[in-house]
Amino acid sequence: MAVRRLAMKHLLALEPQDPSTYVLTSNLYSELARWQCSESTRLKMREKGMCKIPAKSWMFHGNSIHSFFARDRSHPQSKDIYAGLDVLILECMKSGYEPDTTFVLHDVEEYQKRHFLMYHSLKLAAMYGLLMAGHGGTIYVVKNIRMCGDCHSFLEHASAATGKEIWFTI
DSSP, rough: HHHHHHHHHHHHHTTTTOOOHHHHHHHHHHHHOOHHHHHHHHHHHHHTOOOOOEEEOOOOOOEEEEEEETTTTOOOHHHHHHHHHHHHHHHHHTTTTOOGGGOOOSOOOOHHHHHHHOOOOOHHHHHHHHHOOOHHHHHHHHSSSSOOHHHHHHHHHHHHHHOEEEEEOO
């Protein structure tokens, strides 16, 4: 743990104007269940006028680009996307997918962590792609940050359950 604290201190000293260093430091504190330190780091970031770049995923369909944020309901087909995703999650769980809540770095109850995981932007975009794909075809999702381990596991199970290849890129 001392190594992590030292790394966090040096990271903030090296890049004091980069919001991602504060987010990384906050996440490291969260992994250690040091919620107060995590929140203090985020507060320092906000006091400096910085904000976190939210995770976002894009799905290309036809001549249109469809974008999604975590728990986003702004898409015109969000009812279908959420309904389809709920069914797909159950199918994936039947084949061994188990949501990995260790990727949720918030001090909330387990059921809330599971809810946060279920509706990551990548899953919403992939579900939209599955709804639009029809027969055959590969689904491509673009993301602005790296994919969490839970989404990776889910996409493997979703691909097997639907018989469609699902690819993502940053």
